[in-house]
């Protein structure tokens with residue numbers, strides 16, 4: 001029986017079919033093709049510029065839809081069975097895992113957030129002596145360091161408490177905001193008492209951190225902090241501090257905790273997050289060299305303490321061992337505002353497109369919540385043949401740089417299967433400092449063939465794409481409860497800048513040597529996986545037809561012309577509109593979302609497509625013309641204040657649209673003003689006489705009004721005050737653009 005059991009796979013990929021979706025996807029595709037066909041035929045007797053432009057835009061939308069359909073067509077679900085894993089691997093045989101956390105700015109990312117993430121990692125249900133947690137601080141902040149030192153003291157109480165009572169949510173602020181835990185009838189008085197005690201300790205910890213953040217740290221008082229005394233954020237030497245070392249090698253102690261702030265020098269490129277990840281990879285390679293790494297952003301805390309075991313079900317499975325490079329867990333958000341007002345929770349997107357991609361070559365690497373194989377990060381392809389230590393020394397030097405110690409560890413990781421924990425923590429400090437220096441990578445393969453890839457602000461998608469190109473698969477796992485939870489941007493400007501960065505980064509990849517198209521032609525990227533990558537990279541390109549299409553109704557009303565097809569063609573377009581909306585609404589309903597959430601997402605898709613995406617597109621164009629470089633702007637994270645709500649967000653105005661001075665709001669405001677001007681012209685009867693019976697009819701009017709409804713938050717913003725109002729500078733720019741447009745249309 002035992003044998004039979006041990007031969008069962010520890011994970012399964014279960015394909016399934018969304019029948020309803022397939023039918024609807026196909027119907028919509030057919031309608032789109034009919035519309036294009038009608039347009040082509042009607043061009044023979046009536047051709048107008050507006051119709052031609054509309055045809056081009058609709059062609060683009062049809063291509064986008066085709067990519068969507070292909071991506072969603074064969075969804076799959078991965079099931080993991082940790083109990084079966086233990087039939088094959090005993091607890092003492094479990095491999096070590098290195099944990100990476102990145103933070104970059106103690107103001108945009110308050111240290112208490114990082115602390116919670118780190119605590120949730122230290123408390124993972126996994127032998128502690130096989131874990132090592134490395135925190136990369138690109139902000140070189142003594143405050144972050146201080147917070148981690150204090151957190152490690154608290155961890156000595158917290159981790160045993162979590163394990164003793166099998167607490168499920170191990171990020172303290174989330175645990176303490178869940179009052180049901182302690183109010184439940186099942187909890188023992190002893191637990192309740194300890195819970196309150198822990199809560200008190202956590203409060204002390206957060207007060208300490210808050211107090212220090214209000215005043216400068218007195219470096220001279222504490223030798224530990226002296227290294228920070230003459231540092232500037234972008235000009236300092238490497239700082240590596242072993243905050244806690246698990247010297248006893250005990251499984252019930254705490255995992256190692258190491259703070260790293262890599263060397264930075266002014267004007268030297270540091271490659272943002274990708275650069276930080278490569279330093280983490282090298283330093284950990286010297287210190288613990290675990291065959292697997294788990295990386296999270298500073299705001300993504302563990303929600304399922306058994307997650308490493310679930311991921312290992314895939315990574316250690318005989319089949320997974322050969323095929324699967326990384327295991328990705330979805331990004332889910334615990335601070336979700338009601339009805340997703342800013343359309344950034346992406347629930348429906350993850351459910352359908354996420355499952356779809358999982359059924360092809362596997363999920364994209366999304367930068368966080370992911371377990372990688374170290375040897376794949378070091379550049380191994382799926383049909384590799386490197387045996388232990390077989391890589392010639394010269395090749396190692398050219399690939400991995402000049403550190404002999406690191407090259408030894410890399411050779412071991414590439415060839416070996418040594419799963420026993422290495423413990424060279426303090427001994428490796430000097431070598432570690434060297435590999436974290438800014439010049440270390442020059443002339444090596446870091447950022448190109450090995451490690452996290454440079455050249456895109458979506459380093460995650462690029463790195464994952466390179467791995468898929470080598471023939472590896474990836475798997476998406478969704479255990480119960482969900483693996484990690486984080487925070488989605490809480491306001492519109494942050495969402496906009498995040499969308500802008502994503503579009504920029506994705507489009508950068510599309511136009512580079514690493515483009516998925518080349519990867520399919522010359523590499524091992526599967527064809528439909530390529531289409532899935534093109535689908536997501538198409539965001540930036542889509543902004544152009546979206547904007548043209550939104551300008552068309554205003555143009556047609558102002559000039560009294562028409563861009564919509566006539567007769568049957570108009571029926572097709574109208575049916576398409578109705579079916580598309582009913583269909584998307586059903587998808588929201590099926591995922592348990594409200595009608596409001598559906599509408600918010602519909603309108604935010606239009607707003608994202610026409611605002612941040614176009615800036616992403618323009619930035620990449622400028623980069624291609626070598627006129628500017630792209631940068632990674634860190635998203636602001638909200639300070640958690642447990643006690644109210646799930647993630648501590650209880651602002652009554654949360655969910656209201658806010659604006660800032662950024663250019664990102666100019667296109668939207670202009671489009672809105674254009675529609676308003678057009679509607680005024682229409683209702684005052686100021687339109688010119690129609691040309692050859694082609695006047696702007698009810699359809700055009702409907703499109704214009706629909707856009708005003710989509711831009712309702714902007715309309716309110718025109719009259720709002722403070723951060724709720726669109727700044728005068730933005731309104732003036734948009735007004736100038738709108739009037740220029742009207743002038744060009746009418747010649748007046």
Ligand SMILES: O=c1ccn([C@@H]2O[C@H](COP(=O)(O)OP(=O)(O)O[C@H]3O[C@H](CO)[C@@H](O)[C@H](O)[C@H]3O)[C@@H](O)[C@H]2O)c(=O)[nH]1
Nearest residue numbers: 102103104138272273276297298366367368457458634635
């Ligand atoms: O110079 C930098 C810039 C950023 N980061 C870290 O990168 C992470 C992601 O940054 P964030 O501003 O939170 O970006 P998001 O848009 O939320 O991130 C998503 O998109 C990024 C790519 O654009 C991925 O790297 C992330 O993993 C993914 O969660 C954070 O932990 C930052 O501290 C650095 O370490 N160094």
Ligand SMILES: [Mn+2]
Nearest residue numbers: 297299487635
């Ligand atoms: Mn983030």
